[in-house]
Amino acid sequence: MATLLPFDPFREALSLRKAIDQLFEQSFVRTGWSLAGRQSPSALLDAYETEQGYRVRFLVPGVKPEDLDVSIQQNTLTVKGQLPAFVGSDEQVRWLAQEITPGHFERSIIFPKPIDADQVECTYEHGVLTLWLPIREESRPKHISVRSGSGQPLTVESSLAR
Template sequence: MFSLLSRPVPQGTALSRDPFSLVDAMFNELASQRGSTSLVSRARIDVSERNGAYEVRAELPGVKKDDITIDIDGASVSISAKLSSQSERKEGERVLYSERSHESYARAFELPQAVDAQSAEAKFENGVLTLTLPKKDAPKSTRLAVR
C-alpha cells in the first residue's frame, strides 16, 4: 500500500498540476479585462491626517462637480460620481472609434476614527476631490459605581 502512494506521478497528468492554477488563471483573466469592460471604476485616493482632521484626495477625471455624491456615517466614507463623456455628434458624423463611455466611480472606506460630518468640507478642482474631515472627539470613558 505504501509503495502505491510513494510512486512519482508522471508529468502531464492532472495530479501533477497545481489544482488552483485554473482558479488563478480565471481571476487573472478577469482582472486584466476589468479596465476595458467595467462600467464602475474604483476612484484612486490618498488619505492623510493633520491638525485633528483627515484629508482625502480622490482622482475623478472628467467628472462634473454636480455629479459627485459623498456620504459620511461615523468613520465610514463613501464617494461616488457619474461620468458622462458622450460627446455631441454632428449631423452626418459617423464615429469610427470610441473608447470613452458612460462610466461611474465609486469608493468606500473606513477611517480609524469617526469624523464630524457637520464640519466636513469638500472641494473639487482639476479632477481632484479634496475632503477635509475633522475628527470627532473620542468619547470619554465613564466609571460606573457598583451598588
C-alpha cells in the same frame, strides 16, 4: 506507439498545481474590473491619516462638482458620481486604447476613528475632489503633563493610536 516514462509522483502534483493556478488566474476578479474583463468606472483615490484627521483625494476628471454625491454615515465616507463619455454614442470610432471607462461609480472608505461630520471640508478643483475629515475631539490623542519627583513638569506626547 506509446512512450513509457518512469513514474514520478511530483509530475502529477505539479500538473495539478498548474491547473489550479490557471483556474485561479482566469476567475480572479480585480477591484475595478468586471467579469467581462473590462474596467468598470472608478474614481482613483489617495487617503492618509494625521493626528487631527483624514485627507482624501479623488480623481474625477470631467465630472462637474454638482454631479458628485458626497455623504458620511458614522465612520464611512461615500462618493458617487458619473464619469462622462468622451466620445458620443452616435460616433463611429475604432478604439486604439480605452482605459477611461464612462459610467456610474461609487467609492466608500471606512475610517478607524470617529469623524466630526459637522467639520468636514470638501473642495473640487481641476478634476480633483479633496476632503478633510477631522477626527472627533474625544478620539484624538491627548498630551499629558507629567511631573517628576522634584516637581518639574515633563511633557509626554502620545503617538497615533491604532
